[in-house]
Amino acid sequence: MNDIDSEYIEADSTEASPAGKDESDKESLTASLKQAEQSDEIVNADYINLTESTTHEELSQYRLKRPRKVVIKASIKND
């Protein structure tokens, strides 16, 4: 089982910028969100209220999750 929560929008692996994010961090965040929107596994990112002051930590803590169906298949082995 993949232990990464696929619906959890992960923060960028670089260290968080100090207060007053620089442009490169904001662009990276926007790119991550766009990628998240296009992914089938990750919830629509429209509801994240992204502003200039949103930090990576804030974004990573804002978990957007919806109920999802999981089908587990198994085969019974004959002895």
Add this chain to the structure above:
Amino acid sequence: MINVSQDAADRISQGDIYKDIDYIQKIIVEGNEIEIHNIVFPYVVVLTQDCDLEQNARYFAVDGRKPNTDDKKLLSVIVCPLYNEEMFLNGSHLADPTLGMEMGKISKRKKGNKETTNYRNLRQNETARYHHIVFPDNVDISNSVIDFKHYFTVNVENLMNTRKEKFVCRIEVLFRELLSQRFANYLARIGLPSIVNDA
């Protein structure tokens, strides 16, 4: 805003919120193949009466005398899912591609940026079917709506075995009593037919 406790305590309590809880829709067995269809709910709240949960916990207590009979044992626990408020208002809270359910929408604002009546009733818990919750900042859950129509049960022993890893927080006493009362009222509602006067 509600008050919550983040102490998992030593038993399941009414008002406990757990994450990633499975609801088994169906199990299909064909020949040697088994399929288990689950819906995984991100957050659910326990609605079983706390006295029932307390009596059930005695059967599993490490110390103290166990009851003489299994009369007070529970088979399952009633829970209700919590939905993200923004998704709920947009009717997309069950729209994951694996479920594809389209739900009704509630507009938040009308002309002049005023709150709509429907949204105000929802927020003030005056809509019988739903319960609106605002969590404090130290809880990692955004504003949520509980839909009483979507209650289901989970196996009590299964929940007991996984509760430490799945526990998020517990709604405190007065707030959980309001939730419990509203849930009971919703289940006990009587739908009257509309009778047309032919005269």
